[in-house]
Amino acid sequence: MSQDALRDTRFVLQQLLQAPAVLAGLPAHAEVDAALIDQVAEAAHEFADGLLAPLNASGDREGCHLENGSVRAPTGFAWAWSEFVEGGWPLLACHPDDGGQGLPQVVEAVLHEAISAANPGWGMYFGILHGGYACLRAHGSEELKARYLGDLASGKSLVTMALTEPQAGSDLGLCRTRATPRGDGSVVVEGTKIFISGGDHDLTHQIVHLVLARLPDAPAGSRGLSLFLVPKWLPDGTRNAVVVERLEEKMGLHASPTCVLRFDGATGWLVGEPGRGLNAMFVMMNAARINVGLQGVGAAGAALAQAEDYATQRAQGGVPILRHAPVQRLLAQARAWTEGGRMLALWTALRLDQAHAHPDAAERERALREASLLTPIVKALLTDQGFKAVSDCLQVFGGHGYVSEWGIEQRLRDLRVSLLYEGTNEIQALDLWQRRLLPDHAQAFAQLTTRLLQDVASPWAAAATQAAERLLTALRNVMDADVPAGLAAPSALRGCGLVLLAALWARADAAAVGAADDAFHRRKRATAVLFFTQLLPELETLLAQLDALRADPRAAAATLALAAGVTE
DSSP, X not given: OOHHHHHHHHIIIIIISOHHHHHHTSGGGTTOOHHHHHHHHHHHHHHIIIIIGGGHHHHXXXXXXXXXXXXXXXXXXXXXXXXXXHTTGGGTTSOGGGTOOOOOHHHHHHHHHHHHHHOHHHHHHHTTHHHHHHHHHHHOOXXXXXXXXXXXXXXXXXXXXXXXXXXXXXXGGGOOOEEEEOTTSOEEEEEEEXXXXXXXXXXXXXXXXXXXXXXXXOOSSGGGEEEEEEXXXXXXXXXOSEEEEEEOOOSSOTTSOEEEEEEEEEEEEEESSTTOHHHHHHHHHHHHHHHHHHHHHHHHHHHHHHHHHHHHXXXXXXXXXXXXXXXXXXXXXHHHHHHHHHHHHHHHHHXXXXXXXXXXXXXXXXHHHHHHXXXXXXXXXXXXXXXXXXXXXXXXXXXXXXXXXXXXXXXXXXXXXXXXXXXXXXXXXXXXXXXXXXXXXXXXXXXXXXXXXXXXXXXXXXXXXXXXXXXXXXXXXXXXXTOOHHHHHHHHHHHHHHHHHHHHHHHHHHHHHTSOOSHHHHHHHHHHHHIIIIITTHHHHHHHHHHHXXXXXXXXXXXXXXXXXXXX
């Protein structure tokens, strides 16, 4: 990750979000000051750039291999993980009772972005570890926590999230994996799960699989799913009946094994209450979705640093191509999306910290409601735009970007799956519409944007406020017209994302004006101008789409279906 990205992270946390002051109001994090945040951020970037980045290209070329039923990760990956564990990085945001450092999630978010920028394939092993730890801590029995929680916190064990089956993707209610109780409190798990990231590897001895399955006589649908902990190695030291059937051949992330796992009468234990598996799993999924959004930011930031460096050295017409307006446009827009995405992701992580640790119950509830609203936007918008930004940075390289030598094409391949996993971006849009906007007629979103734009001393605050008001009117008109969710949701999510970024860019402009008049802050103000003049106008198109849906929902649905090839 470039020093420019590290400098921008410091700006977002300390000048824009005032994170040290916010954390000072949370008793659990009151001692997390600016100096500590800086120290952790710098060390995270140093680890990622020094140990992980050199393994990125080689890991992609070597890939993972299935040998005698076990997966071997690329050369150097297990060593890097041991160094990561030795440095105490997995313990960063874990509870002190479990040996953790108890730092806030917003600080751990900086680590996730740094790893995503340096080596996304290696980052996949770490990506959901804290989510798995939090799930077990919140819902596991005392016996399971005593047996597995400490090793998950320290990174001596890793975790998987085993949800998807060949016939059950986004509709998890179709899961067929069965769990049959034994008399000793354990269960026998039988079934097949696909697309399991890190389903087997040699980074750690133990792997803890968190598996959705059905108990006997469980009702059909998602309400019949329970969550089970199924370890690779049983307490007596024997290997559990978890079989790696194959490794998927993938477009990218070759350094991360995506496994088909067969639970062939494996032993497991219930986590949480019977029939409430998804409730327990959501602890993992929400954290994972923010981290996926940070994958988009990290990849885009790394690609931007590469492209800017290339543009200063590559000559065209006797001058560096950075002097040409079309190249400047590609880089400037990528910067606006990337830096805006960093603001949005870190703000969401900070709201989650407030949801977990604020001393006032009403504020905890409001913070959780807002973080839940922001999470699908972070996941979908930041991966969409991260992929677009990386593609634009590849464009700067011209033909050199398309070949492997420069490494930019690997970033594009590795990032593409982020639009698909942890719930496709289309699912995120439906979640936002049906669960976050529709139930309260977008009232929470209105309150959030109002508060975000309150007392912002920027000339762009008025434009952001107007954008928020116009979008809110359009959303409520569509709701009142009873437009089907599938039609309205995509435009609604993107519109909400643009409005939130507008508010954040107005605040960033104000923070930059109030800071030193140096090159960094001048560039920040220029990027704010570019966002409002070149990117925010997309909202006009989205408003027109929503208005057309409101005017005649049935005609819009029929037109869409016919254009897509539906003839009946």
